[in-house]
Amino acid sequence: MTTLAENPFLVLGLSVDTKRIEIEREAQKLLGMLELGFAAVKSYATPLGPRERTAEAVRAAVAALRDPYQRLVAEVWARHAPAPIETAPQVAPAPPAETHPGARRTFGWRP
Amino acid sequence: MAESPLYVGIDLGTTNSAAAVFDGEHVSVVRNSLGASVTPSVVRVDKQGRITVGTRARRFIEQDPANTAAEFKRLMGTGRAIDFPAAGKQLKPEQLSAEVLKALRQDIQDQLGVAVERAVISVPALFELPQSAATSEAARLAGFARVELLQEPIASALAAGWRADDDGGGTWLVFDLGGGTFDASLLETRDGLLRVVGHDGDNFLGGRDFDWVITEHLASQLAVVPSRNNPDHTSALRALRLAAEDAKIELSRGDRAQVTLAQPLVVDGQDVEVDLELTRATIERLCTPLVDRALEVCLRLMQGNGLVPGKLAKVVLVGGPTVMPIVRQRVAAKLEATIALGHDPMTLVAQGAALYAATASLDGRAASQTPMTGRQVWLQYPAVSSDLTPHVVGKFIGEGAPAKIKLVRNDGAWSSPEAPIAADGTFIMSVTLLARRACTFELVATAQDGERVAVSPPALTIVQGLTIGDPPLSRTLGVALANGHVQVYLERGAPLPARRTFTHHTVETVARGSKESVLRIPIVQGEMDQAHLCRLVGTLDIGGDGVRDTVPTGSAVEVTIELDRGGRLSARALVPAIDQVFEHVAHLLVPDASPESLDSAIGDLRRQLMDLRTDAFRNGLTQMIEKLDHLEARLSEAERDIDAAHGGDADAAQRARRALLDVDGTMADAHLARKWPELESEARSLAIGATSTVGLHGSDAERVLLQEVLAAMERARGEKDAAELERQMRLARRLSSAAFNRTAEAWEWYFDDAASEVSRTTDLPRAQKLVAEGKKAVDKGDTESLRKIVKELWALLPEDSEARKRGFESGVR
Numbered sequence: 001m002t003t004l005a006e007n008p009f010l011v012l013g014l015s016v017d018t019k020r021i022e023i024e025r026e027a028q029k030l031l032g033m034l035e036l037g038f039a040a041v042k043s044y045a046t047p048l049g050p051r052e053r054t055a056e057a058v059r060a061a062v063a064a065l066r067d068p069y070q071r072l073v074a075e076v077w078a079r080h081a082p083a084p085i086e087t088a089p090q091v092a093p094a095p096p097a098e099t100h101p102g103a104r105r106t107f108g109w110r111p
Numbered sequence: 112m113a114e115s116p117l118y119v120g121i122d123l124g125t126t127n128s129a130a131a132v133f134d135g136e137h138v139s140v141v142r143n144s145l146g147a148s149v150t151p152s153v154v155r156v157d158k159q160g161r162i163t164v165g166t167r168a169r170r171f172i173e174q175d176p177a178n179t180a181a182e183f184k185r186l187m188g189t190g191r192a193i194d195f196p197a198a199g200k201q202l203k204p205e206q207l208s209a210e211v212l213k214a215l216r217q218d219i220q221d222q223l224g225v226a227v228e229r230a231v232i233s234v235p236a237l238f239e240l241p242q243s244a245a246t247s248e249a250a251r252l253a254g255f256a257r258v259e260l261l262q263e264p265i266a267s268a269l270a271a272g273w274r275a276d277d278d279g280g281g282t283w284l285v286f287d288l289g290g291g292t293f294d295a296s297l298l299e300t301r302d303g304l305l306r307v308v309g310h311d312g313d314n315f316l317g318g319r320d321f322d323w324v325i326t327e328h329l330a331s332q333l334a335v336v337p338s339r340n341n342p343d344h345t346s347a348l349r350a351l352r353l354a355a356e357d358a359k360i361e362l363s364r365g366d367r368a369q370v371t372l373a374q375p376l377v378v379d380g381q382d383v384e385v386d387l388e389l390t391r392a393t394i395e396r397l398c399t400p401l402v403d404r405a406l407e408v409c410l411r412l413m414q415g416n417g418l419v420p421g422k423l424a425k426v427v428l429v430g431g432p433t434v435m436p437i438v439r440q441r442v443a444a445k446l447e448a449t450i451a452l453g454h455d456p457m458t459l460v461a462q463g464a465a466l467y468a469a470t471a472s473l474d475g476r477a478a479s480q481t482p483m484t485g486r487q488v489w490l491q492y493p494a495v496s497s498d499l500t501p502h503v504v505g506k507f508i509g510e511g512a513p514a515k516i517k518l519v520r521n522d523g524a525w526s527s528p529e530a531p532i533a534a535d536g537t538f539i540m541s542v543t544l545l546a547r548r549a550c551t552f553e554l555v556a557t558a559q560d561g562e563r564v565a566v567s568p569p570a571l572t573i574v575q576g577l578t579i580g581d582p583p584l585s586r587t588l589g590v591a592l593a594n595g596h597v598q599v600y601l602e603r604g605a606p607l608p609a610r611r612t613f614t615h616h617t618v619e620t621v622a623r624g625s626k627e628s629v630l631r632i633p634i635v636q637g638e639m640d641q642a643h644l645c646r647l648v649g650t651l652d653i654g655g656d657g658v659r660d661t662v663p664t665g666s667a668v669e670v671t672i673e674l675d676r677g678g679r680l681s682a683r684a685l686v687p688a689i690d691q692v693f694e695h696v697a698h699l700l701v702p703d704a705s706p707e708s709l710d711s712a713i714g715d716l717r718r719q720l721m722d723l724r725t726d727a728f729r730n731g732l733t734q735m736i737e738k739l740d741h742l743e744a745r746l747s748e749a750e751r752d753i754d755a756a757h758g759g760d761a762d763a764a765q766r767a768r769r770a771l772l773d774v775d776g777t778m779a780d781a782h783l784a785r786k787w788p789e790l791e792s793e794a795r796s797l798a799i800g801a802t803s804t805v806g807l808h809g810s811d812a813e814r815v816l817l818q819e820v821l822a823a824m825e826r827a828r829g830e831k832d833a834a835e836l837e838r839q840m841r842l843a844r845r846l847s848s849a850a851f852n853r854t855a856e857a858w859e860w861y862f863d864d865a866a867s868e869v870s871r872t873t874d875l876p877r878a879q880k881l882v883a884e885g886k887k888a889v890d891k892g893d894t895e896s897l898r899k900i901v902k903e904l905w906a907l908l909p910e911d912s913e914a915r916k917r918g919f920e921s922g923v924r
Contacts, residue, residue, distance in 0.1 A: 073819070081812055
């Protein structure tokens with residue numbers, strides 16, 4: 001399960017009804033553009049504000065969407081998510097959960 | 112060959128190796144100097160130190176076993192050197208593998224006139240990291256500048272799928288019975304994309320087991336019976352095994368074979384004549400249980416993916432032993448499937464590796480052969496594409512890029528519209544490919560005045576065909592923490608290459624200049640939450656003698672773990688406080704398996720098994736009893752290998768070690784199942800808690816997803832699948848706490864909890880000061896400050912020493 005900001009559809013900038021072959025095509029284009037340093041694709045919009053788009057995130061997104069179950073979960077998230085925010089919010093977004101190892105421990109998951 | 116690409120794939124097998132090349136349209140198997148498509152993975156070193164590889168070396172296995180090595184692939188990564196007494200030399204398994212690779216590289220050069228520098232080499236699906244590292248090292252020693260490793264089942268799947276003319280879909284199975292391992296992979300092809308649906312295997316079942324049962328049958332008929340656990344009988348058994356192997360091959364065609372040795376065997380000082388008859392019926396009777404064991408794996412895999420016999424589109428057979436008629440018959444009968452024809456089981460893996468080299472854009476030839484002329488452009492495009500209209504992305508280097516560009520397909524039947532080049536030299540275009548063909552496109556660039564501009568490279572080639580996604584990580588990878596748990600970095604199935612960074616905090620001080628003071632960051636692989644149930648695959652040490660300044664307790668350490676496409680591991684730790692990076696990962700060797708340590712390990716496992724069995728009987732857990740019976744059988748097999756290890760068989764020792772590791776892993780699952788009642792009640796309270804938290808504080812999406820997770824938990828409860836239930840419970844906890852953390856009370860709650868443990872902290876005055884500040888923050892309702900204070904308090908809480916031991920003495924939390 002990925003967080004809201006890491007939703008594969010958001011990472012690839014595609015709508016939930018995109019066909020599989022189109023997903024592959026878009027991912028291949030994004031990877032090429034990232035490799036050559038195209039500024040336009042270096043970030044993507046999420047409901048929590050813009051996030052950095054990396055080659056790893058694109059590959060992970062396309063791999064997730066190849067798996068029917070993971071695609072279903074991503075669709076559910078994407079359909080219910082608030083609209084993406086194109087510009088950075090005034091208040092800095094909360095740091096990712098992994099910077100609070102104790103919180104994870106308190107809840108009993110892998111710290 | 113100069114114009115078309117040359118992609119090289121190598122199957123570096125336990126018994127035989129093969130090489131194949133792909134030119135963008137056709138795959139061909141490279142023949143060796145004897146005209147054969149496979150080269151035995153055998154190396155001999157004579158007394159002058161001359162090295163012979165392949166069939167010529169194999170002839171000496173019987174005559175000069177001391178100076179002839181075979182099956183060294185099983186010892187890869189163990190660091191154990193093999194003696195060649197005649198030459199007074201010792202060679203490591205990777206050096207021997209390098210000799211085989213050199214021979215194959217030479218064969219390619221002889222056949223195609225190209226000294227290849229890049230290739231894809233296949234490795235078994237469950238190769239451990241040190242074994243993969245040893246394979247890369249072997250390639251380097253053989254003169255390859257760059258190699259990528261590919262899992263064997265994926266290679267055979269790619270080759271089998273590539274040749275399939277129909278893209279008719281359906282699920283199919285690759286049955287790969289190699290010299291020492293068995294792999295079963297379920298696959299589907301859709302829209303030209305190959306997907307591995309599931310994989311299972313038996314790391315301890317292969318052609319050599321077939322040879323051994325036949326050898327043991329032959330031995331039992333001799334006047335004096337040689338035994339595997341007597342080192343003095345090794346030579347007699349080796350001769351008998353070679354004869355058994357030949358007879359097995361002969362019986363793939365005929366009904367009877369005569370096993371006769373020119374020289375009598377010497378067993379316990381007595382000459383024993385060998386002149387026996389072997390029938391096909393006998394070897395079929397002997398080998399049927401082994402074939403059935405492989406079929407059990409297939410059925411388990413199919414069942415796990417909702418398939419029953421009769422529902423497979425086809426079965427592809429891979430590996431030498433699958434040539435045996437009994438294997439083909441039983442597979443077809445039990446799986447009620449058609450065996451796909453037209454694949455060479457001996458070279459399919461090498462062919463798949465060559466196809467994959469194209470996908471990975473790994474042209475085997477040296478990087479640049481032609482001098483660069485014209486305006487240089489960087490291009491990004493898929494070397495192999497299942498899509499008929501992929502994108503080509505480019506960027507001209509330097510100032511004054513051409514104004515326009517178009518791509519012209521070399522058959523002249525298609526060209527792209529002319530596209531403008533942006534001010535920064537970039538462009539994006541789409542090209543149209545011909546199905547199942549390699550298409551070359553010429554880059555036609557023009558300046559503002561319409562004049563043609565020479566471009567380097569002048570053309571690009573894309574092959575249209577089946578592609579496979581990035582290879583998935585076979586086992587979860589993480590860092591062991593001081594509390595004995597694992598911080599997962601990369602989950603099983605993550606596409607490779609992959610990289611992830613997490614910030615940890617040190618639990619002890621690293622004193623500058625002190626050699627004894629070492630902070631350890633253990634890297635582990637496995638599916639368990641607890642570190643001691645995972646395998647240690649490397650450590651990143653931050654030593655006192657290497658740090659610029661003392662690193663106090665609680666300092667942040669940013670750890671990055673990276674895996675390349677072949678699963679090679681690298682890691683680095685950045686300590687911001689002293690602005691220093693530590694990169695040296697001590698790659699552990701596959702542990703040495705001394706017969707004594709194996710004896711002690713198997714004794715321990717037997718005791719655990721007995722406990723579990725008693726418990727299972729007491730609670731009437733039928734499924735568990737069945738599982739334990741299976742483990743019992745595995746232990747008995749391992750015991751036979753340990754016997755052989757006592758007789759000096761290092762290979763059997765490694766096999767036993769891996770078998771015991773495997774049993775240990777399954778036993779961990781069994782222990783988990785033993786906790787079932789507790790787990791079930793924990794799951795119930797979690798479901799109630801999560802429903803209320805997510806219901807009150809969660810978003811719509813979180814509520815929908817929680818419903819899915821709760822349904823999955825219910826399914827796992829119904830199926831009594833403890834591991835799956837734990838996994839789903841983790842997801843439910845994540846959802847629940849994500850919702851909880853959004854509330855203002857969350858951090859107050861964490862603060863109260865941490866403040867109540869203040870007496871246990873490592874720095875009491877500091878902790879007390881933090882508690883006082885925290886109280887003020889609560890009063891003011893300053894959640895942001897409170898969050899920072901709670902984090903600092905957590906860093907001051909100690910980890911207990913037992914937990915640290917279980918976490919491989921990890922120095923981070």
